[in-house]
Amino acid sequence: MQIKSIQAGKRYGDLWAVRQITLTLPLGSPLLLLGPSGGGKSTLLRLLAGLEIADEGSIQVDGIPLPPHEATLREYRRRLGFVFQEGNLFPHLTAEENITLPLRYAHHQSAAEARDRAQSLLTRFQLLPHAHKKPAELSGGQRQRIALARALGHEPEILFLDEPTSALDPEMTAEVLDALSDVQREGRTLVLATHATGFARRTGGTVAFLRNHQLEWLGPTAEFFAQPPTLGAADYLARILRD
Amino acid sequence: MKTLRPHPLLTALSLFLVLSLLGGFFAIAFQSLHWEWRWDAVWAYREKFFYGWCTTLLLGSATLLLSIPLGLVLATERIAGWLPIRQFCTLLVELIRGTPLLVQILVLFYIVGSALGLQNRLLAGTLILALFEAAYFSEIFRGAWLSIPQSLITSSRAIGLTPACTFRHIITPLGLRNSLPALAGQTASLLKDSSLLSVIAVTEVTHVAQEINAFTYGTLESYLPLALAYLVLTAPLAFFTRRWEKSLAYAN
Numbered sequence: 001m002q003i004k005s006i007q008a009g010k011r012y013g014d015l016w017a018v019r020q021i022t023l024t025l026p027l028g029s030p031l032l033l034l035g036p037s038g039g040g041k042s043t044l045l046r047l048l049a050g051l052e053i054a055d056e057g058s059i060q061v062d063g064i065p066l067p068p069h070e071a072t073l074r075e076y077r078r079r080l081g082f083v084f085q086e087g088n089l090f091p092h093l094t095a096e097e098n099i100t101l102p103l104r105y106a107h108h109q110s111a112a113e114a115r116d117r118a119q120s121l122l123t124r125f126q127l128l129p130h131a132h133k134k135p136a137e138l139s140g141g142q143r144q145r146i147a148l149a150r151a152l153g154h155e156p157e158i159l160f161l162d163e164p165t166s167a168l169d170p171e172m173t174a175e176v177l178d179a180l181s182d183v184q185r186e187g188r189t190l191v192l193a194t195h196a197t198g199f200a201r202r203t204g205g206t207v208a209f210l211r212n213h214q215l216e217w218l219g220p221t222a223e224f225f226a227q228p229p230t231l232g233a234a235d236y237l238a239r240i241l242r243d
Numbered sequence: 244m245k246t247l248r249p250h251p252l253l254t255a256l257s258l259f260l261v262l263s264l265l266g267g268f269f270a271i272a273f274q275s276l277h278w279e280w281r282w283d284a285v286w287a288y289r290e291k292f293f294y295g296w297c298t299t300l301l302l303g304s305a306t307l308l309l310s311i312p313l314g315l316v317l318a319t320e321r322i323a324g325w326l327p328i329r330q331f332c333t334l335l336v337e338l339i340r341g342t343p344l345l346v347q348i349l350v351l352f353y354i355v356g357s358a359l360g361l362q363n364r365l366l367a368g369t370l371i372l373a374l375f376e377a378a379y380f381s382e383i384f385r386g387a388w389l390s391i392p393q394s395l396i397t398s399s400r401a402i403g404l405t406p407a408c409t410f411r412h413i414i415t416p417l418g419l420r421n422s423l424p425a426l427a428g429q430t431a432s433l434l435k436d437s438s439l440l441s442v443i444a445v446t447e448v449t450h451v452a453q454e455i456n457a458f459t460y461g462t463l464e465s466y467l468p469l470a471l472a473y474l475v476l477t478a479p480l481a482f483f484t485r486r487w488e489k490s491l492a493y494a495n
Contacts (some may be wrong), residue, residue: 051397082402087394087395087398088398090413091417092491101402102402102404105404106408
């Protein structure tokens with residue numbers, strides 16, 4: 001699946017959250033969306049993932065622009081995986097039920113199939129003892145790892161993560177990033193909006209640097225960190241790395 | 244929220260104290276009335292009273308079964324309906340909630356009901372009451388729906404659930420959990436509201452109690468059992484809802 005953003009933009013009221021974004025998702029290697037808060041990272045991620053409809057330009061999937069129809073977008077999203085900053089898990093369902101819900105009702109698996117898949121994912125992320133706990137009984141790090149497990153349940157072609165560790169303390173952040181490294185090693189395409197620059201640097205791939213609602217720079221991650229390519233990037237890195 | 248659970252013995256002792264205070268107060272009040280109790284006069288009407296109680300139960304159940312789906316429809320239309328339908332539902336709900344039930348019963352039965360040729364008092368009464376309660380239920384449902392965090396709806400879209408699936412697996416269970424106390428309260432109100440149908444001579448239990456009072460002049464002997472007759476219905480409702488609420492709890 002090849003995903004391209006062609007001059008795409010999204011407006012909320014009179015305000016453009018992102019404008020004229022043109023990029024192609026690199027397959028098999030991570031795309032890191034970096035940049036100051038409010039710069040448009042989340043919106044671009046949502047546009048690429050079919051959660052928002054472009055107000056200018058288009059998002060193309062294998063050469064065909066995504067239509068503004070919820071049913072088609074839903075089919076597209078079923079091929080993807082998502083992890084958000086918080087509020088991923090349904091509070092009335094156990095960890096295991098959170099993972100089986102999409103498998104059963106979006107991917108039409110049987111109850112037994114879905115449970116087997118959930119158990120193997122929970123085992124992989126060392127969460128099996130917590131299978132029958134509700135989100136409120138779990139730590140923030142455990143919740144995000146379950147959200148990650150849920151996003152992987154149906155073997156998505158691309159995994160989108162919108163600041164998955166921004167609401168966590170450093171210890172839990174490390175816990176989630178370790179799990180994410182593990183996922184990345186298996187060669188799945190990741191699109192990650194993050195402030196975790198240490199992780200970004202280790203991950204490699206491509207950086208899309210967004211500032212003031214525009215794509216300011218696009219290039220190899222190593223290059224971005226070796227020599228900040230723009231004044232905005234230098235300013236951003238200086239702020240992030242100061243503390 | 245977690246509260247410390249006191250010792251069972253202390254709980255029992257405290258309950259005993261509360262009950263005796265309350266009982267004592269009423270005992271003194273009734274003593275000072277010097278009422279001449281004439282239970283034998285009303286006892287003769289026990290079958291009629293029981294029949295009225297059964298009518299109330301039947302009327303209440305039918306109203307509940309009609310008003311819950313109707314309330315759900317009203318809430319859904321008000322949240323996501325086509326503009327004219329949304330306006331109609333909003334107007335209807337506000338009109339019903341803003342005027343006395345007594346007036347609604349009289350107008351709907353004697354004017355609208357007559358125009359439609361609806362003469363069965365029990366049926367008409369049930370429909371009028373169902374419409375009234377549906378307006379209140381719709382507000383409870385609407386509030387419960389709007390209280391569900393947007394992040395969960397986004398999450399549900401992201402995992403590829405259809406709106407119908409989201410409604411069934413996310414909105415309904417979460418909304419039910421949030422609105423259960425209000426739903427139970429409204430159901431108890433519904434049972435008591437049905438007493439107003441006595442004005443169009445539906446022979447529910449309040450109407451029967453009024454008749455017994457008229458025949459025997461035993462006012463307290465007619466109305467005290469009436470209070471008990473409603474309590475027998477509403478007390479288990481409160482009890483079982485609380486247990487149901489506990490079973491649905493998912494966070495401390």
